[in-house]
Structures are given as C-alpha cells and as structure tokens.
Amino acid sequence: MNQRTDHSMAALRARYGERYRWLLLLSVMVGTMASIMSSTIINVAIPDMSLHFTLGQERAQWATSGFMAAMTVSMLTTPWLLARYGYRHTYVGCMWLLLVGGVAGGFANDYPLVLAARVAEGLAAGVVQPIPAIIILRAFEPHEQGRASGIFGMGVVLAPAIGPSIGGLLVDAFGWRSIFFMVVPFCLASMWMAQRFVSTSGPGGGAANPQGAALDWRGLLLATVGTLCLLNGLVQLRGDVPALGGAMLTVAALVVLAFVVLQRRTLKARRRQPDAGVDPLMNLSLFKDRRFAMGSIVAVIYGTALFGSTYLLPVYMQMGLGLSPSFVGTVLLPAGLVLAITIAVVGRLSDRQPTHRLVSLGLALLAASFALMLTIDGRDATRTATLLVAWAILGRIGLGFILPSLNTGAMRGLERHLIPQGSSVINFVRMLGGAAGVSLCGIVLEWRLAAHGAQLGGGDQAARLAAFDETFLMLATLCGLALIAAWRLRSEHSPT
Structure with a gap:
C-alpha cells in the first residue's frame, strides 16, 4: 500500500x-x-x-x-x-x-x-x-x-x-x-x-x-428504556405524583435485570460463533477483573458526587447563603483553575504512584470538602467567602487526583481486545451516576427542608442551612463508601 x-x-x-x-x-x-x-x-x-x-x-x-x-x-x-x-x-x-x-x-x-x-x-x-x-x-x-x-x-x-x-x-x-x-x-x-x-x-x-458483528439492538433498546425510566423516575419522586416515580423505578430495575440476562446470553452465543452473530452491548466478563469492577463502583459514586455537587453548590450559595450569581461565579473560578493544574501534576504522578493511592486520596479530599461545608454559617460575609473558596478548592484538588487516574488504572488489567468495551462501560456508569446524582441531591434536599419546616425561597435561614448541611453530609458519606472500592483498585503486585 x-x-x-x-x-x-x-x-x-x-x-x-x-x-x-x-x-x-x-x-x-x-x-x-x-x-x-x-x-x-x-x-x-x-x-x-x-x-x-x-x-x-x-x-x-x-x-x-x-x-x-x-x-x-x-x-x-x-x-x-x-x-x-x-x-x-x-x-x-x-x-x-x-x-x-x-x-x-x-x-x-x-x-x-x-x-x-x-x-x-x-x-x-x-x-x-x-x-x-x-x-x-x-x-x-x-x-x-x-x-x-x-x-x-x-x-x-x-x-x-x-x-x-x-x-x-x-x-x-x-x-x-x-x-x-x-x-x-x-x-x-x-x-x-x-x-x-x-x-x-x-x-x-x-x-x-x-x-x-451486528449491533445489539435489543440490548440498546433495553438500556435506553432502563436509563429513561431511572432518570424520569427520580425526577417524578420530586413531583406531585411520587407513586409514578416509584413505578418507573420499579420498571427500571426489571429492565436492568432483563438487560443482564440478555447480555449473558448474547456473550455465550458469540463465543459459540466467533465469526457471526451479535456482539453484546456490554461485555459482562469485564467485571471478572477485580480492578475494573471496583473502578466501576468508584466511577458511579464519583459521578453521583461530582454532578450532584455541581448542582448543589450554586443552589446552596444563592438560595442558602443569599449570594448573588456573579459572586457565585467568582467563588468557583479559582477552584476550576486549581483543578486544571492539579490534573496536569497528578497525571505525571500516576505514572509512578499506584492508582489506588491517588484515587483514595482524591476521594478523601472530596469527602472532606463536603463535610467541611458544615463550618459555614453565613453570618460573617468575609469568613463565609473565604471558607467557600477554600473548601471548593479542596474538593477540586480531590477531583484532580481522581480524574487522570481512575479510567486508565481500572482498565490496565483488561485484555487488549476488551479495552474499548471497558472504556465505554466505565464512562457509561459514571454518566449514569452523574445524571442520577442531580436528582438524588434534589430529593434529599427537599426531604430535609420539609423535615426542618423550611423552604428554599424564604423562611428561617438556619433551618435552610441545616437541610443543605445534611445533603452535603450525604455526599461525603457516598465518597467514604467509594473509598472502600478505591482501595481495592490495588493490583496484586502493588505495595499497600
């Protein structure tokens, strides 16, 4: 040629x-x-x-x-x-x-x-x-x-x-x-x-x-129906007809079960006829690799915390603390710049440091940034602004430790022909967690507001802030749970 x-x-x-x-x-x-x-x-x-x-x-x-x-x-x-x-x-x-x-x-x-x-x-x-x-x-x-x-x-x-x-x-x-x-x-x-x-x-x-091989259209249809039912079900739980949301989440669970059964059958059929048939949309044999399975758990929780906090932080600053939209943008800008720098630095570190250490440290910092939001009471404007910038930067440093390490670390143990499947699956579960995370934060926030007898639009600020604090604690707890899976990203040959 x-x-x-x-x-x-x-x-x-x-x-x-x-x-x-x-x-x-x-x-x-x-x-x-x-x-x-x-x-x-x-x-x-x-x-x-x-x-x-x-x-x-x-x-x-x-x-x-x-x-x-x-x-x-x-x-x-x-x-x-x-x-x-x-x-x-x-x-x-x-x-x-x-x-x-x-x-x-x-x-x-x-x-x-x-x-x-x-x-x-x-x-x-x-x-x-x-x-x-x-x-x-x-x-x-x-x-x-x-x-x-x-x-x-x-x-x-x-x-x-x-x-x-x-x-x-x-x-x-x-x-x-x-x-x-x-x-x-x-x-x-x-x-x-x-x-x-x-x-x-x-x-x-x-x-x-x-x-x-042909595209797994049946698997794609089930994945689409399951995703739509999950996301819409979570939204409906916050609406006027929560029973409809519960029904949609039940359908989503049944569809996920049907999807798993279909993918297992498709994979077995593909192994019997390697040169024909349909490739499974999601190769479930990926999860036999411990690092990939643990990485997927971290990815879905990480997606939930990342997207959920991206929704929650601006709402907290505007509706909880009464800050202006322009001030919110000013507070978050330094954190964004620090994130970009951290990613570049940690990228070099991840060639020399084990994945589980970097991801675990990142999750710990992210959890700490959520938990430390409870130290903000909104009474002193200068102190409030300083702490918001500090905790936002701390959380973005945590994200910077996770982002360059998670995907490549979780997939390093896969056979080369499974890498494309692995990349699509780990991105899928991260985005699914992210899409669900926004609704989850909204549901928990509304629940805690109702428990404290508060409203977003007015009323007792202390009660409002208590509801936000409990929602941040929920995100911190999720990151803590992800730490368990992150530590198991350790390869069998890595030192602890």
Whole structure:
C-alpha cells in the first residue's frame, strides 16, 4: 500500500515519528472539548430560550435532560462503531453530527427541533467520550499513560470551566442561538486534524470490518428504556405524583435485570460463533477483573458526587447563603483553575504512584470538602467567602487526583481486545451516576427542608442551612463508601 494512502496507526506513527501520539491526543481532545462544552453551556441559554418559546422551566430543562439521556446510552455503542468503521470514520462522523446539531439548533424556530438537535448532539458526545481513554491505552507506553491522561484532562476540564463564562457573554451580545454555534469552530478544527492524525484502523490495530458483528439492538433498546425510566423516575419522586416515580423505578430495575440476562446470553452465543452473530452491548466478563469492577463502583459514586455537587453548590450559595450569581461565579473560578493544574501534576504522578493511592486520596479530599461545608454559617460575609473558596478548592484538588487516574488504572488489567468495551462501560456508569446524582441531591434536599419546616425561597435561614448541611453530609458519606472500592483498585503486585 502507498505510504500516503495507508492511514493505519502504525503507518501514521512511522510518518510523524515520536510526536505522532501527542498529535493524535490533541486531535481527539479538541473534539471532546466540543462535546463536553455542548453539554454544559446550554444552561446559560435556558432563561432566554424559555422566553423565546414561552416555555415553563420544566419543558426548558428538557434540552439538558434529553442531551444527557442520549449521551449516556450512546456511550455503549462506541466499541461496536469502532470495530465496524474504525477510529477516523467513527470520530469524524460524530463531529459531523455534533456540527449539524449545533447549526440546526441555532437556526431552529420550533422548540421540538431544538430538542431534536440537542439529542443529536448528545448521541455524538456519548460516542466520542470513551475514545480518548482507548487511544491513551493503545498509543502510549504504560509509563506515559498518566502524563497523557493529565494533559488531556487539563484541556477537557477547561471546557466546562470557561464555557459558561463565554456563553454568558455570547447570550448577552447575540442571544441564545449563539450558544449552539459555539461548537462549530471546534468541530471543524477537530475534523481537519482527524483527517491527518486519526487512524482508519479498528481498535485491534487491524482494518475495520464493515461486515462484522451486528449491533445489539435489543440490548440498546433495553438500556435506553432502563436509563429513561431511572432518570424520569427520580425526577417524578420530586413531583406531585411520587407513586409514578416509584413505578418507573420499579420498571427500571426489571429492565436492568432483563438487560443482564440478555447480555449473558448474547456473550455465550458469540463465543459459540466467533465469526457471526451479535456482539453484546456490554461485555459482562469485564467485571471478572477485580480492578475494573471496583473502578466501576468508584466511577458511579464519583459521578453521583461530582454532578450532584455541581448542582448543589450554586443552589446552596444563592438560595442558602443569599449570594448573588456573579459572586457565585467568582467563588468557583479559582477552584476550576486549581483543578486544571492539579490534573496536569497528578497525571505525571500516576505514572509512578499506584492508582489506588491517588484515587483514595482524591476521594478523601472530596469527602472532606463536603463535610467541611458544615463550618459555614453565613453570618460573617468575609469568613463565609473565604471558607467557600477554600473548601471548593479542596474538593477540586480531590477531583484532580481522581480524574487522570481512575479510567486508565481500572482498565490496565483488561485484555487488549476488551479495552474499548471497558472504556465505554466505565464512562457509561459514571454518566449514569452523574445524571442520577442531580436528582438524588434534589430529593434529599427537599426531604430535609420539609423535615426542618423550611423552604428554599424564604423562611428561617438556619433551618435552610441545616437541610443543605445534611445533603452535603450525604455526599461525603457516598465518597467514604467509594473509598472502600478505591482501595481495592490495588493490583496484586502493588505495595499497600
């Protein structure tokens, strides 16, 4: 094959030399930043969008929840897409879908079209997000994987950190439509780089096989139904008909049981006929690896705490402490910058330090940051601001220890052919935990507010703060439970 037409990873590595793996990482980092930015930046446009389409707050939030549900489920399709179409075609196809979703949403004159555009963006974002971890484990040597994860994580964390700030300026200057167009330059740059540096080969290093195993449509349908029932059931528990929420959660549990049975049968059938049939959407043999199983438990709890606190902190500062939105942004900005720096530093450490130590330390710091929120009483403005900044920074340092270490550490014990499945599954459970975490924090907060006879909109501030404190303690407890699983990420050959 002509060297210029051979776009396998081996050929590209030979063409670009030692710098190739970093060019490859940068290519997928730009697209991942676009996908993450599209998931968070919409929040600043919801008030203007609500006015434009005369929507209630609940309907306006569908733009966020639809994206999250689509992103969570589509993560499970990444291994099949990579095996069938290869890295480049899968990645570029997702960038096109994200681009089309952004443009369609920006020009939409009907709210259903906005929702369709958001779902399209969510589908693309879900497929893209497991890809970088797969590439890091395949393109980098073991002693470089932590450093690569740190650099990648630092870039990706900056997207949600700066996105809302830039989005607020765009909305003020050009209106809510400009939010959708913000992903366009990122998508175009990522596609340009992908054509040069992302290989056409499949995850195993060989050519992609368009005639390979069929997609597990039954598993995908069950995963979609189960995810929607879980997320909507948690939302309904906070509504006027909690019995409906309980019924939906029961359906979700039954669907999960059916999904597990189906995946086991599909895996057995695939082993009997290796050259035909259907690949399971989720290869349950992954969980036979202790480090991966423990990493998945940490990921779901970590997702719950991360997304739950991202929702809870601004509400606490505005509705609990009575701070202005601009002040809230000022308080959280230093923590975001510290997070980016911590990720870069810890990425280098994770090449030399055992995963279980870094993840455990991160969870301990995160739990401490939640528990220390109880030291804030809101009576002294200067002391309140100082403690908020300090505890937010402490929590972000904890996140910085977890982010570059968890995915690669949990998957290092997997066989190479299982790495794509492992990346999609661990991202799926983290996002599922995150989506559930927002509702969980809302449910616990409302429960404790009712127990103290308080309301978010007014009343006794001390009672309100007590309810918030108990919700933060719930998050601290979850992180404490995750510590048990994190310590079991230790490999059999690692010192304790």
